[in-house]
Amino acid sequence: MHLSSVLYALSDPVRLSIVSELNKLGERTCGGIDVSVVKSTKSHHVRTMREAGVVHVRVQGTQRLLSLRKHDLEERFPGLLHAILQAYEGTEGQKVSE
Amino acid sequence: MHLSSVLYALSDPVRLSIVSELNKLGERTCGGIDVSVVKSTKSHHVRTMREAGVVHVRVQGTQRLLSLRKHDLEERFPGLLHAILQAYEGTEGQKVSE
DNA sequence: AGATAAGTTCGATTGTTATCGAACATTAGA
DNA sequence: TCTAATGTTCGATAACAATCGAACTTATCT
Numbered sequence: 001m002h003l004s005s006v007l008y009a010l011s012d013p014v015r016l017s018i019v020s021e022l023n024k025l026g027e028r029t030c031g032g033i034d035v036s037v038v039k040s041t042k043s044h045h046v047r048t049m050r051e052a053g054v055v056h057v058r059v060q061g062t063q064r065l066l067s068l069r070k071h072d073l074e075e076r077f078p079g080l081l082h083a084i085l086q087a088y089e090g091t092e093g094q095k096v097s098e
Numbered sequence: 099m100h101l102s103s104v105l106y107a108l109s110d111p112v113r114l115s116i117v118s119e120l121n122k123l124g125e126r127t128c129g130g131i132d133v134s135v136v137k138s139t140k141s142h143h144v145r146t147m148r149e150a151g152v153v154h155v156r157v158q159g160t161q162r163l164l165s166l167r168k169h170d171l172e173e174r175f176p177g178l179l180h181a182i183l184q185a186y187e188g189t190e191g192q193k194v195s196e
Numbered sequence: 197a198g199a200t201a202a203g204t205t206c207g208a209t210t211g212t213t214a215t216c217g218a219a220c221a222t223t224a225g226a
Numbered sequence: 227t228c229t230a231a232t233g234t235t236c237g238a239t240a241a242c243a244a245t246c247g248a249a250c251t252t253a254t255c256t
Contacts, residue, residue: 003185007109011102012214031232041215043234048213062223062232079181087101087175110244129202139245141204146243160202160253 001053001076009052010084015045019054019068020088027058027067099151099174107150108182113143117152117166118186125156125165 010016014035021033035042046066049055053072058065073081108114112133119131133140144164147153151170156163171179 003182004109004111004114007105007182011105011109013102014214016102029232037214038216039233040217040235044214047234064233077181077185079177080185083175083177083181084101084105087178112244127202135244136246137203138205138247142244145204160200162203 001072003077005052006054006073006077006080009049009054012045012048014041015049015054016084016088018042018045018049018066020085022055022066022068023070023085027065029063029065031063033066099170101175103150104152104171104175104178107147107152110143110146112139113147114182114186116140116143116147116164118183120153120164120166121168121183125163127161127163129161131164 010019014037017035018033022028030042030046031039033042035045037045046055046057046064050057054069056067056069058067068081070081108117112135115133116131120126128140128144129137131140133143135143144153144155144162148155152167154165154167156165166179168179
């Protein structure tokens with residue numbers, strides 16, 4: 001789990017919006033997350049975040065349940081996720097619409 | 099000054115190391131910063147950070163003095179820079195050596 | 197004026213990424 | 227066993243980024 005990979009994973013507006021949604025609503029299926037890209041693209045973003053260690057994916061039937069790895073992130077990079085979410089929700093919390 | 103641009107600017111190991119050096123040693127000339135890339139590449143990284151709002155560049159004669167925009171960053175994204183520097187210095191503070 | 201020093205800009209290369217649609221895999225339900 | 231739902235993977239494309247060396251600019255020094 002590298003700092004630069006985590007920052008990179010969080011530096012994309014689509015991914016930031018996914019992370020924010022996971023933070024606010026908790027575990028969610030891939031399809032339950034509303035972003036303005038087709039599913040293959042969404043899948044790509046999820047993979048990026050999973051590989052960076054930002055989200056955890058749990059398989060259940062045909063769906064994948066995503067969750068934010070808050071605890072792991074906090075342990076490794078204290079305060080980082082909180083600061084980013086705070087910044088996102090405070091200043092750019094508008095939807096990534098189209 | 100956008101969150102994703104700032105995160106992107108800080109997601110590169112070379113740039114992270116520059117930021118960390120500026121944080122520890124204060125204002126520095128471009129040439130005074132020790133990273134393992136040629137000066138044109140360094141110039142590129144500095145531009146990226148300047149455009150993202152992470153550093154300020156002050157011209158003095160033939161040199162450019164770089165400084166971290168701590169105050170502005172703190173105002174806009176409270177706690178963010180601190181968390182990142184903490185994470186960097188704590189866990190990946192080794193030099194970007196070649 | 198000429199030389200040196202400090203950066204920037206340019207051109208090229210190489211690699212990476214975001215995006216889409218189409219095809220595929222897997223599981224659940226009728 | 228079909229069919230539908232949920233994702234993943236693949237191929238293609240277009241844009242972007244990191245890197246280098248060479249040429250350029252600007253300012254200082256002799």
